[in-house]
Amino acid sequence: SGQKDAAKPSGRVFAPYAIFKGKAALSVEPVLPTFTEIDSGNRRIERRGSLMMTFMPSIGERKYDGAQKQLFSLSPTEVGSLISMGSKDSSEFFHDPSMKSSNAGQVRKTLSIKPHADGSGYFFSLSVVNNILNTNDRFVVPVTTAEFAVMKTAFSFALPHIMGWDRVIDQVGTGTQKTTSQ
Amino acid sequence: SGQKDAAKPSGRVFAPYAIFKGKAALSVEPVLPTFTEIDSGNRRIERRGSLMMTFMPSIGERKYDGAQKQLFSLSPTEVGSLISMGSKDSSEFFHDPSMKSSNAGQVRKTLSIKPHADGSGYFFSLSVVNNILNTNDRFVVPVTTAEFAVMKTAFSFALPHIMGWDRVIDQVGTGTQKTTSQ
Amino acid sequence: SGQKDAAKPSGRVFAPYAIFKGKAALSVEPVLPTFTEIDSGNRRIERRGSLMMTFMPSIGERKYDGAQKQLFSLSPTEVGSLISMGSKDSSEFFHDPSMKSSNAGQVRKTLSIKPHADGSGYFFSLSVVNNILNTNDRFVVPVTTAEFAVMKTAFSFALPHIMGWDRVIDQVGTGTQKTTSQ
Amino acid sequence: SGQKDAAKPSGRVFAPYAIFKGKAALSVEPVLPTFTEIDSGNRRIERRGSLMMTFMPSIGERKYDGAQKQLFSLSPTEVGSLISMGSKDSSEFFHDPSMKSSNAGQVRKTLSIKPHADGSGYFFSLSVVNNILNTNDRFVVPVTTAEFAVMKTAFSFALPHIMGWDRVIDQVGTGTQKTTSQ
Numbered sequence: 001s002g003q004k005d006a007a008k009p010s011g012r013v014f015a016p017y018a019i020f021k022g023k024a025a026l027s028v029e030p031v032l033p034t035f036t037e038i039d040s041g042n043r044r045i046e047r048r049g050s051l052m053m054t055f056m057p058s059i060g061e062r063k064y065d066g067a068q069k070q071l072f073s074l075s076p077t078e079v080g081s082l083i084s085m086g087s088k089d090s091s092e093f094f095h096d097p098s099m100k101s102s103n104a105g106q107v108r109k110t111l112s113i114k115p116h117a118d119g120s121g122y123f124f125s126l127s128v129v130n131n132i133l134n135t136n137d138r139f140v141v142p143v144t145t146a147e148f149a150v151m152k153t154a155f156s157f158a159l160p161h162i163m164g165w166d167r168v169i170d171q172v173g174t175g176t177q178k179t180t181s182q
Numbered sequence: 183s184g185q186k187d188a189a190k191p192s193g194r195v196f197a198p199y200a201i202f203k204g205k206a207a208l209s210v211e212p213v214l215p216t217f218t219e220i221d222s223g224n225r226r227i228e229r230r231g232s233l234m235m236t237f238m239p240s241i242g243e244r245k246y247d248g249a250q251k252q253l254f255s256l257s258p259t260e261v262g263s264l265i266s267m268g269s270k271d272s273s274e275f276f277h278d279p280s281m282k283s284s285n286a287g288q289v290r291k292t293l294s295i296k297p298h299a300d301g302s303g304y305f306f307s308l309s310v311v312n313n314i315l316n317t318n319d320r321f322v323v324p325v326t327t328a329e330f331a332v333m334k335t336a337f338s339f340a341l342p343h344i345m346g347w348d349r350v351i352d353q354v355g356t357g358t359q360k361t362t363s364q
Numbered sequence: 365s366g367q368k369d370a371a372k373p374s375g376r377v378f379a380p381y382a383i384f385k386g387k388a389a390l391s392v393e394p395v396l397p398t399f400t401e402i403d404s405g406n407r408r409i410e411r412r413g414s415l416m417m418t419f420m421p422s423i424g425e426r427k428y429d430g431a432q433k434q435l436f437s438l439s440p441t442e443v444g445s446l447i448s449m450g451s452k453d454s455s456e457f458f459h460d461p462s463m464k465s466s467n468a469g470q471v472r473k474t475l476s477i478k479p480h481a482d483g484s485g486y487f488f489s490l491s492v493v494n495n496i497l498n499t500n501d502r503f504v505v506p507v508t509t510a511e512f513a514v515m516k517t518a519f520s521f522a523l524p525h526i527m528g529w530d531r532v533i534d535q536v537g538t539g540t541q542k543t544t545s546q
Numbered sequence: 547s548g549q550k551d552a553a554k555p556s557g558r559v560f561a562p563y564a565i566f567k568g569k570a571a572l573s574v575e576p577v578l579p580t581f582t583e584i585d586s587g588n589r590r591i592e593r594r595g596s597l598m599m600t601f602m603p604s605i606g607e608r609k610y611d612g613a614q615k616q617l618f619s620l621s622p623t624e625v626g627s628l629i630s631m632g633s634k635d636s637s638e639f640f641h642d643p644s645m646k647s648s649n650a651g652q653v654r655k656t657l658s659i660k661p662h663a664d665g666s667g668y669f670f671s672l673s674v675v676n677n678i679l680n681t682n683d684r685f686v687v688p689v690t691t692a693e694f695a696v697m698k699t700a701f702s703f704a705l706p707h708i709m710g711w712d713r714v715i716d717q718v719g720t721g722t723q724k725t726t727s728q
Contacts, residue, residue: 011587015579015710017622030714033197041193052728073728076199081328083335097728109728146627150705153629157706159332160339161715164197168212169343182234182255182279182291215379223375258381263510265517341514342521346379350394351525364416364437364461364473397561405557440563445692447699523696524703528561532576533707546598546619546643546655 016054017154019147024139025056025064026124028151030158031073035167049162050074051155053111055126055139070128070137072111076163083152083159087119087145106131121145198236199336201329206321207238207246208306210333212340213255217349231344232256233337235293237308237321252310252319254293258345265334265341269301269327288313303327380418381518383511388503389420389428390488392515394522395437399531413526414438415519417475419490419503434492434501436475440527447516447523451483451509470495485509562600563700565693570685571602571610572670574697576704577619581713595708596620597701599657601672601685616674616683618657622709629698629705633665633691652677667691 018027033049050073056064072095074082081091095109110127121144128137143151160166200209215231232255238246254277256264263273277291292309303326310319325333342348382391397413414437420428436459438446445455459473474491485508492501507515524530564573579595596619602610618641620628627637641655656673667690674683689697706712 011589013581013589013591013710013713014584015591015714017709017711030711032715035195038196043193043195045195045197050728071728076332077326077328080330080332080335084327084331095728144623145630146623148626149630150622150626150709153626153702153705154709154711156335158711158715159335163199163332163336164195165199165212165336165340166715167195168197169214169340169348182232182253182277217377220378225375225377227377227379258514259508259510262512262514262517266509266513338517341517345381345514345518346377347381347394347518347522349377350379351396351522351530364414364435364459399559402560407557407559409559409561440696441690441692444694444696444699448691448695520699523699527563527696527700528559529563529576529700529704531559532561533578533704533712546596546617546641 017150019141019143020062020064021058021141023058024141025058026139026141026143027054027056028052028154029054030162033162033164035164043167045164045167048076048164050076051079051158051162053124053126055141057139068137070109070126070139072109072126074111076159079155079159079162082113083155085113085122088115090114103132116142119145122148199332201323201325202244202246203240203323205240206323207240208321208323208325209236209238210234210336211236212344215344215346217346225349227346230258230346232258233261233340233344235306235308237323239321250319252291252308252321254291254308256293258341261337261341261344264295265337267295267304270297272296285314298324301327304330381514383505383507384426384428385422385505387422388505389422390503390505390507391418391420392416392518393418394526397526397528399528407531409528412440412528414440415443415522415526417488417490419505421503432501434473434490434503436473436490440523443519443523443526446477447519449477452479454478467496480506483509486512563696565687565689566608566610567604567687569604570687571604572685572687572689573600573602574598574700575600576708579708579710581710589713591710591713594622594710596622597625597704597708599670599672601687603685614683616655616672616685618655618672622705625701625705625708628659629701631659634661636660649678662688665691668694 014029016027016029018025029052031050031052034046035043036046038044053072053074054069055072056066056069059065072093074093078093081093085091091113093111096104097107097109098104108129112125112127114123114125116122121142124141124143126137126139128135130136196211198209198211200207211234213232213234216228217225218228220226235254235256236251237254238248238251241247254275256275260275263275267273273295275293277293278286279289279291280286290311294307294309296305296307298304303324306323306325308321310317312318378393380391380393382389393416395414395416398410399407400410402408417436417438418433419436420430420433423429436457438457442457445457449455455477457475459475460468461471461473462468472493476489478487478489480486485506488505488507490503492499494500560575562573562575564571575598577596577598580592581589582592584590599618599620600615601618602612602615605611618639620639624639627639631637637659639657641657642650643653643655644650654675658671660669660671662668667688670687670689672685674681676682
């Protein structure tokens, strides 16, 4: 619909929340869900969105190497896990990017979130063991309480959007629909 | 208004939050309120929206039977009850889908939310006793803390929308309206 | 702008959150701020919005008398007070609707929110002492924890809107604006 | 796009949240991020937004001197720090508005937020030491719990917007995008 394209820029907008620390950088950005048309005018979510985390190693003062980056994509339920963490809680998430393919089990990604002993924040650690390339990458980024509060608030904001609920809700009410009691 | 239809797809969008467990699946989706025109250009909420829960029994590995589904519709106040639950709280809701009809009292639906003993989540149980069909259905879905956090956040997002407050707020301000002090 | 009128219904939408109890009913609804044009294309908030509470006495089973209603308008800061209340906290607000007029002090409105002894909710009491009409009205509505949770969530949603911050934020970014460090 | 300009007023909207106290006033307002076009149709955040705090000294009953105002701009992470403060926590932020220029170190701004001894709110203090003009300004504004709750809620609302995440999320879903598992 050209109407719609006129009202919103058709391109993508990039606005990662980035944390640059001594040994590595972490940046996070929402990835929107995709939808598929199921019948005339109606659509169904096809692939849920996520919060994509990108880790990059430091290669000098305030320099980070994008070529060595590793990604970790948080699902809605993993986002729920993160935003419900108290200041002494830990979380650990395991991903196999080749799950259900012939390479299943060859790459193991582990994201671990561990609280600082003094309650002043968390360590975000990503480990990527790749048995195909025979590599083993590890990134550790200390995240302060303030940075974690930004994540909690921004992730809570993004969650209904990566679930597609903003689309469910942004519909034209007809005022005539009738439903029975449940 | 063709303008509006052009800007938003006219059809519905489906994006349930679904939890698939061993014996049953639970999925939840917002249902929007309906409005009725009360006088020229003004509208009033007619029927409040809800969060519709669908339970389906498992009939094999990762297979669930939609034909045996049962629904339970959470009102705004029931949503308020759920989102204010602490990790050791329980809730119970009773519905009679035939309330105020000649079949009143013939079908009793009970949704109960009980915490796991170790605080790691809740059991969502739906019981449907139907004296007309002489059936008695019961579903139990364990919900983890992370999944419950997704519900709390997504339900809090949806609540003002099922109440119709997004419509109250999304109005053209005239800058000339005057009200007296209250 | 005809474009805007086409995209949004120009009339008002009414969707009060209403609680009907034995002796009185309480309903709440957001009132939007008004804006005034300060120079070409720029606008400034003129009057802040509020959350308007309406109390009505019961005059029979499930019947409430709109002719005897009394209003109490919560300012943004009073909303902040309400949404930060813990389950054992009390609040009290005093309003003089004739403040700064010749009738100042003649009408005193007091809204008091007191917790139930068992933590199961609050009593919302409105007292209106009117020395001009020589009347003294008092309403008490018990509000459950679930209903209070609906208010907290819906009031938190409404707060940025009654402050006008949704308008501040819903602006066309130019990508060229430069500001100095502060 | 003329379509967009028609749908939204092109000018700015001003709606500060202002707190007027005996010795000084504090007002806060969101400042939006700016974006830059990186390639055809795609844009990237250029400068993050902020919450701009303005302090003004009192110069008589309910009169404040705008000519003597001082600004302090809270970054997203500083906002995260503020919204995660408990009722007994303190925060302190240091800014050098001339950072990286030849005047670096000549002006030091310090915002300190300290809790009242009785837990009834916070003192917001801004100190500006300017070695170029040889001035030393200090403002103290007591902020009640209710006013702080307004800030927390309004800042949490504004945070995703000053980060630019509302733009990331407000995009036209194509329903055809494919991403690999991460």
